[in-house]
Amino acid sequence: MKLFIRPEAFSVISFDLDDTLYDNRPIIRQAEAASQQFLNQQYPKSQAWQVGDWHRLKLTLIKQRPQLRHDPSLARQAMLECGLVQLGYDARTAKAGATAVFDHFVIHRSHFSVSDPVLELLAKLKQNYRLIGITNGNVDYQRIGLGDLLEFVLHPGQGFKQKPAADMFVQAAKQLNIPLRQILHIGDSAMSDVVGARQAGCQAVWLNPGFGVTEEAALTLQLPHIEIGNIQELLKFKMFS
Template sequence: METIIFDVDDTLYDQTLPFKKAFTQVIQEPFSDEKIDKVYIASRKYSDALFDEWEAGEVSTQQLHTYRITAACEEFGIGLSEQTAIAFQAAYYREQQRIQLFDAVEQLLDLLHQENKQLAVLTNGGEHHQRMKMDQLAIERWIPKEHIFISGALGHAKPKQEAFHFIEDKLKLDKAQTVYIGDSFDNDIVGAKQVGWKAIWLNHRHRKLPKSNVRSDATVFSAKELLDLFSTSIHWV
């Protein structure tokens, strides 16, 4: 059976929107949208750098959250107190409860569901927090709860092969008929390709291709391009 598996953050929805709103509310620097985008990208870099330690329980969730925003802001000459970093995270969490799917992703999910494709989600993060997002996105309109896989519940995070192999076993996947879609080259594309899946890089942040022997099977630069890719050939996988 053809199976399409999605990442969540910055793949199903625009993760910068809640970040920008929280930044404007709490930090209140006179930054343009483009500059806040750069702060956001830096925050993801610092989040990824500490993720393994967080997953192992070596740092707390609050430490992860305060570190990633304070370190990102420091790159741009903004000094944040711990209190301000905590206030930012609270605002960010509130705005994440208002997220919406990319319009083109919603259309794509409708299309794939109508074509009886097997759909699933694989996302890194804490179980409660990620489920909150997926409830807000109403993802179970297309993807059953038992097809939603969260690293915090699995005990393994992307790009570790164990996370991908767990889904293979649960869903009885045919590697040649499985494609993973995500925005992170290192976590999503490398992770999927190392276990023999196909992979589509949704590079809507126009990040540079990392130095790697791994290549995606396709790269698109917007959710609309992703929809067009499948609309052109529904049997893409």
């Protein structure tokens, strides 16, 4: 644990989810593979494209429609619908296909459980703090075992920009009816989590390296209050409350 700025008293701990409470990389790869297989089976013309073709299309759509950057679910559906049209399907079929493939992706996106050690850690922290989630992803926290531990989870979209924008931090404080400084946000991204939390007026803990990662990352624009190398170090936080 590295202490850069001594934290003030806090009453809420906010967690980024992906790569902070679990290794998200293999989960996304599996969900991508499952949805691609479903896509190829149900819409055979899609076999002409590889995964990279779909990713390039999504980047193009985000450049054309910047608001998609702040809604990962909508961006994926837009990518699928546009791609199916480009592959030769009519607009109605493409729209229905995008919905079906996205639904298939969502099932596999949240088809895992957070590990017992992390769940036990959260249960211990919950004895002293209110716990929430602020994530740029679209995982279903109820399905992965966090429903009884986190009061709520905020995702980008529906008018909320993704981190490092302040939108979700401000909304969290509003829902909790507390000042922003009473939120201690924990995440693996120096930009999204540390800079986002600090600029919003929250306190920040940087998990470096992220869950399942071995190499440490470099700081960006702002220091976190604390840097930790293992999520279990959070058990030491009673000294700061």
